[in-house]
Amino acid sequence: MEEIKSNKPDPYQALRYREFNVFLLLRFAMVFAWSMQFIVIEWEVYSLTKNPLSLGIIGLMEIIPAVSMSLFAGHIVDQREKKSLLVKCILGFSVISFGLFLLTWPKVVGGWSTHLILYSIYALVFFGGIVRSFMGPTIFSLLSLIIPKKVYPNAATWSSSVWQIGAVMGPALAGFSINWIGVHWSMCLVFGFSILSLIALSQISAKPIINPKMGESIKDSLMEGLTFVFKNKIVLGALSLDMIAVLFGGAVALLPVFAQDILKVGSEGFGILRAAPAVGAFITMLVSAYVPLYENAGKKLLIAIFVFGLSIILFGLSTYFWLSVFALFLSGLADGISVVIRQTILQLKTPDHMRGRVGAVNSIFVGSSNELGAFESGATAKLMGAVTSVVFGGSVTLLTVVFTALKSPTFRNLDLKRDMDEHQKLE
Secondary structure, three states: OOOOOOOOOOOOOHHHOHHHHHHHHHHHHHHHHHHHHHHHHHHHHHHHHOOHHHHHHHHHHHHHHHHHHHHHHHHHHHHOOHHHHHHHHHHHHHHHHHHHHHHOOHHHHOOOOHHHHHHHHHHHHHHHHHHHHHHHHHHHHHHHHHOOHHHHHHHHHHHHHHHHHHHHHHHHHHHHHHHHHHHHHHHHHHHHHHHHHHHHHOOOOOOOOOOOOOOOOHHHHHHHHHHHHHHOHHHHHHHHHHHHHHHHOOHHHHHHHHHHHHOOOHHHHHHHHHHHHHHHHHHHHHHHHHOOOOOOHHHHHHHHHHHHHHHHHHHHHOOOHHHHHHHHHHHHHHHHHHHHHHHHHHHHHOOHHHHHHHHHHHHHHHHHHHHHHHHHHHHHHHHHOHHHHHHHHHHHHHHHHHHHHHHOHHHHOOOOHHHHHHHHHOO
């Protein structure tokens, strides 16, 4: 791998490594496909049932296997070659997305009952949760093997920004594509992006397994990973904060309800609402490449999540379409900052041989909380109404930030500059 030396800060440092650029394409394609698929299926399920609780069940079906399998998946990832494992994950996702493509094709399910279609969708989402439990830790581990340690901070910024862009642009395109080409052909696009990610992965070479404890028992391996996370206050604090924000601030899970029943803007308006966070996330990516977020990272993360909570409350209370769009744009901007800082913390603080297990815990805390948040939003919307549910979630996010800021001065005063400087010196 080519070494690059420069005494000046280089916002494009990581992009000068060919495999990292391929990795970004791969990650964007997968996150885009997964996020788009989730929204397309949400729209289809709500259209079939008109019950917000059904949206929550989608999240529940994915989170059950994702959480229950994650720690075991982390152990496997640390013991196996990463590229071949990721190939299996992407193939598994491709099979699932093709299955959903068939389930949304009237020619295939024209004679099926609504309940049979619904349960079949839930089953495929469940299997998707199993695949996801392996994919998250594998991608997190692969990143550290593609670039040298001194480039980690810059790579974490680009990687998390691309993740954020894919996570919001996928749903945004889903909203528009549902209006333009329908649910069925939207699922065909999802399948196409999964194939694109597989092609990109073929351009990355196999990597060595960096684990001094090969063959370690599952029990000892999992205990080591959990002990590391729960004893490291910085890592635990970052994961916990983001989990609460995603879990209780997950207003986007109810966007089909707001678009169809409250704002009454249909699938086209739904697409604009979903696109709003993408714009905020894109701005975050551009700014964070030039303005590093590692200095005073603790304060910046707390402020970002606080703004995220405020934007969710504003969205919940708004009855004006463009005010709702602005609120979601602000949430994307703030969430993008949060993701960049959190991923930088994890990349800098995690030992190489434990990346699979730490990535698995991250999937449990944050990745799966997207689906659990969808269930929470759907359940509370059923009990207290969609507006009250969103405002309640945003309020819990604000209270969590205030509590953390007051009770954890170590996290509040976190500054990653020293860690960054140490990694920049590594050759």
